[in-house]
């Protein structure tokens with residue numbers, strides 16, 4: 157983004173350049189000089205050449221760029237094209253308020269291939285709310301006139317940019333913009349931070365405003381590109397966002413000011429004085445060097461670059477934590493967006509209209525059948541599980557009747573959807589709800605779920621919650637001790653929970669295991685975690701927790717290094733590890749439970765490599781359990797038992813399918829491992845590939861599979877075929893055969 161002029165002929169009161177914390181424009185030259193333009197063009201050309209880029213986007217910006225004048229704009233375009241012609245395609249645009257736009261400017265733009273975007277906030281009433289001259293005059297008529305000129309030269313018309321004000325009528329704004337037949341519309345959230353939040357009459361005012369437009373846009377047959385909506389739809393289906401405002405794709409934007417200084421995304425000016433400064437200049441620094449600046453890198457780390465709260469959010473791959481500047485709070489960007497509630501509601505609405513939660517595309521089934529499954533496939537499984545948990549909570553409410561907890565939950569759902577979803581992703585919410593509906597657990601736990609979500613949302617509340625064994629467990633938050641038996645009175649203030657009567661002053665936060673940017677809960681307290689085949693361990697001591705941390709860190713590093721193709725799915729779906737009691741005979745024990753999507757349970761194994769194997773193995777069960785919640789892969793009425801090569805007792809068809817799918821990963825584990833640890837890995841690989849292949853053939857010949865099940869088993873057979881052809885040195889192959 158080239159700032160070709162640093163002043164403006166309007167005085168819009170929502171402008172981030174002049175009306176927010178950063179006032180650096182006051183010290184800049186008015187216009188970019190010819191010498192600076194030449195240096196900029198040279199830097200861009202060097203960068204294109206160095207990276208073999210076939211396209212580069214340059215936006216001429218300000219201030220108001222038309223104030224630079226026709227000759228200066230023409231010279232910028234000439235210099236850029238002179239340097240870049242023959243090297244790459246140059247997409248050259250200008251963003252203007254349109255006040256000075258006339259046919260002579262358009263002739264210049266036509267001659268130099270510059271397309272034009274115009275800022276316009278809607279109909280006259282909407283536009284005049286902020287976009288005025290310094291003396292208070294309206295700018296609406298001139299902006300519309302500029303667009304009318306552009307409509308006569310459609311090859312130059314790039315689109316309209318509209319900054320949202322929820323005081324405006326959204327449909328009037330939409331209709332006013334659409335009447336100008338824009339090829340593209342950008343709706344921009346007004347720049348704000350947690351320290352300077354936006355004007356917000358209701359908790360999701362911006363989402364509600366955009367949802368009205370979205371519904372109308374869909375009803376109209378999507379008559380123009382709305383970048384925000386298209387980006388949500390694309391990211392929902394695994395594609396890339398079209399805008400920096402949402403999504404996890406790395407930022408590729410750098411700003412060059414009129415004096416030639418490089419700056420970070422210029423909307424950072426809303427955070428604090430000097431926030432966008434890099435300290436680099438085109439005269440001394442290449443674009444490669446400035447791309448290595450920590451402020452640029454911070455916006456290029458995908459999931460690892462967002463806050464812990466966002467990483468737990470089921471919509472993070474669409475939202476990406478929102479526009480980077482909107483995350484700022486008191487010196488840190490490590491927060492969800494100040495528009496979190498709006499983004500969650502809007503993205504949830506768009507997803508609900510474009511994606512059926514309780515189904516799985518056949519392409520996803522094929523990817524999962526191969527033994528892997530990427531982040532998108534597992535995220536779709538997680539979305540379905542979230543929907544299932546909501547339905548289970550509603551069933552509990554029907555059984556138990558109306559309550560304060562239910563009222564709080566519905567309020568959280570309306571106003572703090574991400575906070576509620578963060579709690580509902582906890583695996584044992586479903587385990588408890590299923591037990592409750594069976595009559596094996598009290599409905600009172602609904603209050604603990606509501607309380608945990610209120611803590612995430614920083615919403616003050618008082619309610620009676622369930623205590624078990626004198627402890628109050630708040631899923632994803634932690635444990636309060638000293639509660640006594642029966643219901644406990646809980647107070648939540650300013651994002652903290654405490655017992656109203658006595659008890660410790662602070663809560664023991666949930667334990668976490670961390671390796672690099674990946675983190676899961678180490679759950680040793682949830683009273684409903686006892687739904688696995690093996691008994692859970694009790695509360696961990698500090699020393700035991702430290703041993704888990706050490707083993708997990710090494711196990712995850714091993715998975716990242718040697719099994720990278722498993723990483724995206726596990727990162728997208730594994731939220732929790734539950735310590736189990738060790739088996740008496742000393743063998744390794746691990747488990748996954750159909751009612752606890754997202755959790756793997758294990759006794760701490762003797763070495764990190766075994767923990768890595770257990771995670772890979774059990775996560776196969778996690779994925780397949782979620783697939784079986786959506787699709788019928790076998791005939792449930794078929795009661796026959798089948799031989800599984802790894803067990804003495806015959807298994808029902810579901811058990812054989814689950815075991816075979818898990819052993820696909822086990823085979824792959826030893827296949828890779830034999831390069832680092834030839835024995836016993838070669839022997840294990842030879843053994844498991846034969847057993848897994850045999851089980852696949854048993855499944856294929858079982859006549860118990862549905863057509864989808866046959867497709868799934870064919871996918872497993874396809875995955876193992878090349879491994880069967882791999883050479884394994886004798887005598888390792890012999891025991892396998």
Ligand code: SF4
Pocket residue numbers: 465466467469470471472475476477478492493495496497499500574
């Ligand atoms: S928590 Fe909020 S800001 Fe973060 S990804 Fe989810 S919706 Fe976006």
